[in-house]
Amino acid sequence: MATHAPTHAHTEHGHGHHAPPKPLWYWWKRAIVWTISGAIAGIALVYFFRLVFGMDPLWQPQAYYAAITMFAGMGFVIGIGCFDWWWAYLRGKRVDFEDHSLHGAKSWRDYLRPNTDHKVIGIQYMVATFSFFVVGGLLAELVRLELAQPGMQFADAETYNGYFSAHATIMIFGFVIPSFAGLANYVLPVMIGAKDMAFPRLNALSFWLLLPAGVMLAVAPFVGSFSSGWTAYPPLSVQGTTGQTLFECAVQFAGASSIATALNFLVTIMTMRAPGMTVWRMPLLVWANATTSGLVVFGTPFIAGSQFMTFFDRVVGTNFFNAANGGDVIMYQHVFWFYSHPAVYIMMLPGFGIISEVVSTFARKPIFGYRAVAFSTVAIALLGFGVWAHHMFVSGMASWLRIPMMITTIVIAVPTGVKIFSWLGTIWNGKIHLKTPMIWALGFIFTFVIGGLSGVFLGTLTSDIALTDTYFVVAHIHYVFFGGSVFTIFAGTYYWFPKMTGKMYSETLGKWHFWLTFVGFNGTFFPQHWLGALGMPRRVADYDERFADMNLIVSISSLGMVIGTAIFFYNMIYSWKKGAPAPWNPWRGRSLEWLVSSPPSLFNFDAEPQVVGGPYQYGIPGARHAVVYAGDHLGGGELTETEKRTILVVANRTIASSGLLDQVRAKAAEGFWRFTLVVPAKGEDHRAAERRLQIALAVLAEAGIDASGTVEDLSPLEAVKRVQEEEPAHEIFLATLPLAESAWMRQDMVDRIRKASGLAVTRVTVLGDDARTAVRSGAVRRVAVIANDTIGDAGLVAALRSRADEQPLGVVILCPLSLDSPGCSDDADRARDEATVRTRALIEQLQDSGIQAAGEVVDGDPGAAAKIARTDYGVDTVLVASYRRSTGWVVGQVRAAVGDTAVEHVVVDTEAPAAPSGA
Amino acid sequence: MAAEHTATIASHGDVATPGRGSGISRGMLAMIIFIGSEAMLFASFFAAYFMVRYNIADNDWPPVKDIATGERFEPPVVLTGVNTLFLVFSSFTVWFAEHRLKHGDRKGLERGLLVTMFLGLTFLVVQINEYVHLGFTPQDKAFGAAFYTLTGFHGLHVFVGLCLLLICYLRVKRAHDFTPQWSTPLNAASLYWHFVDVVWVFLYVVVYLI
Numbered sequence A: 001m002a003t004h005a006p007t008h009a010h011t012e013h014g015h016g017h018h019a020p021p022k023p024l025w026y027w028w029k030r031a032i033v034w035t036i037s038g039a040i041a042g043i044a045l046v047y048f049f050r051l052v053f054g055m056d057p058l059w060q061p062q063a064y065y066a067a068i069t070m071f072a073g074m075g076f077v078i079g080i081g082c083f084d085w086w087w088a089y090l091r092g093k094r095v096d097f098e099d100h101s102l103h104g105a106k107s108w109r110d111y112l113r114p115n116t117d118h119k120v121i122g123i124q125y126m127v128a129t130f131s132f133f134v135v136g137g138l139l140a141e142l143v144r145l146e147l148a149q150p151g152m153q154f155a156d157a158e159t160y161n162g163y164f165s166a167h168a169t170i171m172i173f174g175f176v177i178p179s180f181a182g183l184a185n186y187v188l189p190v191m192i193g194a195k196d197m198a199f200p201r202l203n204a205l206s207f208w209l210l211l212p213a214g215v216m217l218a219v220a221p222f223v224g225s226f227s228s229g230w231t232a233y234p235p236l237s238v239q240g241t242t243g244q245t246l247f248e249c250a251v252q253f254a255g256a257s258s259i260a261t262a263l264n265f266l267v268t269i270m271t272m273r274a275p276g277m278t279v280w281r282m283p284l285l286v287w288a289n290a291t292t293s294g295l296v297v298f299g300t301p302f303i304a305g306s307q308f309m310t311f312f313d314r315v316v317g318t319n320f321f322n323a324a325n326g327g328d329v330i331m332y333q334h335v336f337w338f339y340s341h342p343a344v345y346i347m348m349l350p351g352f353g354i355i356s357e358v359v360s361t362f363a364r365k366p367i368f369g370y371r372a373v374a375f376s377t378v379a380i381a382l383l384g385f386g387v388w389a390h391h392m393f394v395s396g397m398a399s400w401l402r403i404p405m406m407i408t409t410i411v412i413a414v415p416t417g418v419k420i421f422s423w424l425g426t427i428w429n430g431k432i433h434l435k436t437p438m439i440w441a442l443g444f445i446f447t448f449v450i451g452g453l454s455g456v457f458l459g460t461l462t463s464d465i466a467l468t469d470t471y472f473v474v475a476h477i478h479y480v481f482f483g484g485s486v487f488t489i490f491a492g493t494y495y496w497f498p499k500m501t502g503k504m505y506s507e508t509l510g511k512w513h514f515w516l517t518f519v520g521f522n523g524t525f526f527p528q529h530w531l532g533a534l535g536m537p538r539r540v541a542d543y544d545e546r547f548a549d550m551n552l553i554v555s556i557s558s559l560g561m562v563i564g565t566a567i568f569f570y571n572m573i574y575s576w577k578k579g580a581p582a583p584w585n586p587w588r589g590r591s592l593e594w595l596v597s598s599p600p601s602l603f604n605f606d607a608e609p610q611v612v613g614g615p616y617q618y619g620i621p622g623a624r625h626a627v628v629y630a631g632d633h634l635g636g637g638e639l640t641e642t643e644k645r646t647i648l649v650v651a652n653r654t655i656a657s658s659g660l661l662d663q664v665r666a667k668a669a670e671g672f673w674r675f676t677l678v679v680p681a682k683g684e685d686h687r688a689a690e691r692r693l694q695i696a697l698a699v700l701a702e703a704g705i706d707a708s709g710t711v712e713d714l715s716p717l718e719a720v721k722r723v724q725e726e727e728p729a730h731e732i733f734l735a736t737l738p739l740a741e742s743a744w745m746r747q748d749m750v751d752r753i754r755k756a757s758g759l760a761v762t763r764v765t766v767l768g769d770d771a772r773t774a775v776r777s778g779a780v781r782r783v784a785v786i787a788n789d790t791i792g793d794a795g796l797v798a799a800l801r802s803r804a805d806e807q808p809l810g811v812v813i814l815c816p817l818s819l820d821s822p823g824c825s826d827d828a829d830r831a832r833d834e835a836t837v838r839t840r841a842l843i844e845q846l847q848d849s850g851i852q853a854a855g856e857v858v859d860g861d862p863g864a865a866a867k868i869a870r871t872d873y874g875v876d877t878v879l880v881a882s883y884r885r886s887t888g889w890v891v892g893q894v895r896a897a898v899g900d901t902a903v904e905h906v907v908v909d910t911e912a913p914a915a916p917s918g919a
Numbered sequence B: 001m002a003a004e005h006t007a008t009i010a011s012h013g014d015v016a017t018p019g020r021g022s023g024i025s026r027g028m029l030a031m032i033i034f035i036g037s038e039a040m041l042f043a044s045f046f047a048a049y050f051m052v053r054y055n056i057a058d059n060d061w062p063p064v065k066d067i068a069t070g071e072r073f074e075p076p077v078v079l080t081g082v083n084t085l086f087l088v089f090s091s092f093t094v095w096f097a098e099h100r101l102k103h104g105d106r107k108g109l110e111r112g113l114l115v116t117m118f119l120g121l122t123f124l125v126v127q128i129n130e131y132v133h134l135g136f137t138p139q140d141k142a143f144g145a146a147f148y149t150l151t152g153f154h155g156l157h158v159f160v161g162l163c164l165l166l167i168c169y170l171r172v173k174r175a176h177d178f179t180p181q182w183s184t185p186l187n188a189a190s191l192y193w194h195f196v197d198v199v200w201v202f203l204y205v206v207v208y209l210i
């Protein structure tokens, strides 16, 4: 029996053999079943353990809660399908290491289950973490509501503690850390020229581990005291109950998630860079994330360790932190801060990376001191492991540690300063474009400098002794976290929004968002410096009367951020659905993500890109960062937005049909196509062909699709050849009527064109009705013509033709028949038949002139017809056609019937050329 | 269209392909980083252990368990020493298994894995037996907490290592996996196993011997 490496497995089990995808609810049902089973298994396991080891009491609720939480969380992740592949692997099944059956999203449903595409995961992260941001923000508003006045308002001390603890924890573990992971997930692989992350399945797992963590944290404050803040110091955290258990479990899940992501980033950056992407050509965002990932991988286990220990003390009854039994409370703080100080840089370095990208792009200048910035990133990370005890100056730790830790702390300000000067140097004399991402970046620099300065006060032992545990620290952390990290997240979200969604956001709303947030932010947190200096302690629900005024200002200012955030969400959601299509490179950026379509294609690059220079060479003539090539199916060669590949769309009668235009639209969504519409009209009415072409072009232009067109007095074959001489094409769409009605099909046109052109020909079949009736599009003016005796008059046709030449029209002919005699007499029938014949003849005449038309005979007066025009056909304009001798009362009647729809009067004159009167 | 995309991807993105310029496969690189992370987890517990240890008045170690009797905590040095040898030996057997595969000897690979797993399992059983006869519990002073947390987390890692080896064994038996040229999962599992051993040797020296 031959052995085989996975590469063979791949060829043997090619793609397309996968079972049909199961519906979404199948996965969620499975997830629910697994979650519940997990909880039950947790209970059983703890019970079994306690029984076997004779532990007393058998019923220790916290042990059970912990087991339920952990096992239910794991059950969810398994049930939703994150482990299916690995399960098959360990059972010895043949598996495909390059299994891409879960890659890419076709509809919103694919976002609601594990997906291995880094772009989908990036969006999953962003949506989930911004939801957590809302939860955390609401908790913050509860805190501010309680603090708006001195005295106890609506929450008792315990509840209040629960609010701010959950607020901080959700913001840190549920929002800031993972949303950086989300942004980087989307753009980082593209930036280094990779098709995906190194371990796509692990990547999916990371995201799905985060969800249980977020849910646990959101539930925690409501199930019993969770009052020790995000730092969870013992002995308070050891005394906590269920909420504390949830916190500890949540930290483990979030920690595992971020370690897995960080590992993935590291391997991706180390092994998957495109040819030519040396480390000194990596964008600074990549540097930042590589360094951050190192911090996560080596730091996060320490918080895991610290939470295990508090958990054992509380639930198992160990004595890590019980001084009476040889334990040591200060030890917790050392272990915790050994992670959590680096963690503040985990939450800042990726933001630094984002700001470098944004500032350079919008100042149109190379990064000032690129290498210095890269080195300073690494320096911050390394030094960051040596400053943890600055959080413990007054904790009673060994006093000899104080001075060294103070010095290292102040030293860290140096590499941080390097970055600030790099941004300022980049902006200096730049050609600054104040787009929303840039405004956020500038706002960030302003607030972050303030946060850094207050950090120096706190890092200096002598002043920290006075300031620690006051609102000064709260001001500091918010200037660095909100004014720092969160501002960079907003900058990054706006910056890459066009890339991620393929849509543009609203600049106006983005600026409103910024200014409201910026003013609200400074109003909220700047006064807290004073409050702290005056001695208002942090983490207390009540305070002295003398702080009342300033606290009220603070609480009111915080509403500015709430309104700003609401605008942000509106902008994002609305623009995602309805925004204008985004070009490939709206900011004229240089790095690789801007050289591919928005959003990038399924695997980002169809051929390996080649990196040839640094990423920030703005303003340097001839400099390039990278060359992106088109895939073989596009004919190879360099791929740029301006050099899109051309598809010839060959059609005559069907050119303006919704069937064909939909097909073109779907193709255009792939990003790299432009379209040349060719209408071969040999021996046919040219004006008619021209009118149809105009409709098609108008519809495509409105959808933001790059298209042009020509009418040729040639056969289809000759027309294709002629157009091909002028511009190289890569594919052909041939649209025809169904087989029976199509002369081209009878002439075997598909095959002949394929042979003559040497290109792939896709046949698009269009039903006759589809081709004849008007396409629904904002670009086509829908016009109802109310006429009776003028129907059949050449003058009316001429009038409509000349209008159609001015503007794409879709016409509805309505022939009102006001019969005096009862509706079912022979006379009436005859009149109706006669009107129908005339109307039909007119419609055909119009269609032959290239005007899409439909119509009917209406029982009733012109007013009734006008109502139908408005309600059933939804027309933009009503034309009332009559001979000169008719009176204006008909027009009046129609006007009255249609309200604010435009009504015009066409005077048909058999002799004179028709012209609309001003009536 | 989609099929074309995946085809291009497959030829580039194989897990067995060495990473650009690093000469090491992605799987191994990931395992090395993961081991670094695991090492930090143990580091956090060792840090806790040392802080607790140097907190004890006049550095009286191992601490007194019961002041009334003056009885001290005494982990069994000899029995665990023998157990340590089992684990160290298993590092050699797993190396042997990999080595046999390099020579195309699949039977040797299977045997090597089996012996390794047997030794690992023996270690775990002896360790659990030790827990039962130790005479102190995790609740006995901070020493008990640190001792059980360190050895317990190590035991958990032995268990995880055993699972990884078992998966490799199943892959060998059922899927005829691994060739002399390509055996990344096996190498990764074996590296992890070495790591678990090294941690144990360090732990034994620190917690039992000195």
Ligand code: HEM
Pocket: A231, A344, A345, A347, A348, A390, A391, A409, A410, A412, A413, A416, A451, A452, A453, A454, A455, A456, A458, A459, A460, A464, A467, A468, A469, A473, A476, A477, A480, A481, A484, A485
């Ligand atoms: C020049 C740079 C910085 C210095 C010198 C500095 C210094 C300090 C010091 C000494 C403390 C302890 C205050 C106390 O509890 O008494 C502190 C607290 C804190 N810093 Fe910074 N910091 C700096 C930058 C940052 C950055 C960039 C972040 C995060 C993005 C950050 C996040 C925090 C947080 C979250 C706390 C409060 C922790 C708690 O809840 O107790 N700091 N900082």
Ligand SMILES: [Cu+2]
Pocket: A340, A341, A344, A387, A388, A390, A391
């Ligand atoms: Cu710090």
